Amino acid sequence: MLSRVAINQARTALAVQPIRFTSTSASKSAAASDVAAQEGPERDLVNFPRPVRRVDPGKVRMGFIPEEWFQFFHAKTGVTGPYAFGVGLATFLCSKEIYIMEHEFYGGLSIGIMAVYAIKKFGPGLGAYLDKEVEKDDAALDASRNMAIENSQEAITSEKVEQERAQAQVMIFDAKHENVALQLEAAYRANLVKVHSEVKKRLDYQVEIQNVQRNMEQKQMVDWVIRSVEAAVTPAQEKAALTQCIANIKALAKENTARI
Numbered sequence: 001m002l003s004r005v006a007i008n009q010a011r012t013a014l015a016v017q018p019i020r021f022t023s024t025s026a027s028k029s030a031a032a033s034d035v036a037a038q039e040g041p042e043r044d045l046v047n048f049p050r051p052v053r054r055v056d057p058g059k060v061r062m063g064f065i066p067e068e069w070f071q072f073f074h075a076k077t078g079v080t081g082p083y084a085f086g087v088g089l090a091t092f093l094c095s096k097e098i099y100i101m102e103h104e105f106y107g108g109l110s111i112g113i114m115a116v117y118a119i120k121k122f123g124p125g126l127g128a129y130l131d132k133e134v135e136k137d138d139a140a141l142d143a144s145r146n147m148a149i150e151n152s153q154e155a156i157t158s159e160k161v162e163q164e165r166a167q168a169q170v171m172i173f174d175a176k177h178e179n180v181a182l183q184l185e186a187a188y189r190a191n192l193v194k195v196h197s198e199v200k201k202r203l204d205y206q207v208e209i210q211n212v213q214r215n216m217e218q219k220q221m222v223d224w225v226i227r228s229v230e231a232a233v234t235p236a237q238e239k240a241a242l243t244q245c246i247a248n249i250k251a252l253a254k255e256n257t258a259r260i
Helices: 002-016 022-038 067-077 081-095 103-232 235-259
Strands: none
Touching: 067 081
């Protein structure tokens, strides 16, 4: 039984040594303050604060008795109450032979002395090594957290850019609507020009038909008149007209000769 008590005392003595993580505590406290500053108005940080990892273990007296026990007795018995209670309880247990000091007690006492010596001798180096290991783990966790934050910030930035592009799409849609309207207007005007040209072609065709008909009628009329005149003129009249023409030509020739 005494050995188990000594082992428990050694374990509590190991817990007594303060383990300080200065850089880690500063980073964690700064991160906690940043998180508290970023919390929403509905977050109740007064009644429900975020848990923070303790840097140092709780205070103890005499190497293994927690400070809370002394504070509990101090409110009721004063400063000497815890010590009197401890000494009285130990005296009562030993005097009534409830706790028997056999050879295991002294073995446990020697083991406790060796544990205290080992803690004093190797505790600082082991604590420094564990501090470095914890700092490495914290650095890895902080790096992953910072990477996640950077990725989230990049996603937010890209989302804002996409939102700006979506807003610019409205202007692009308006420009496309105007372009489509201009294309429709150009197609409408091209159709008007085409209709005008087609109608003009048909009208020119009709005018040409009328001109051809008029020319044909005039030609037919002239031919008919010529044929009628030729049919009305007899050979005697033609001979007389020819003779008269020859006489007129001779008369004109004499007049010209006389003038010369």
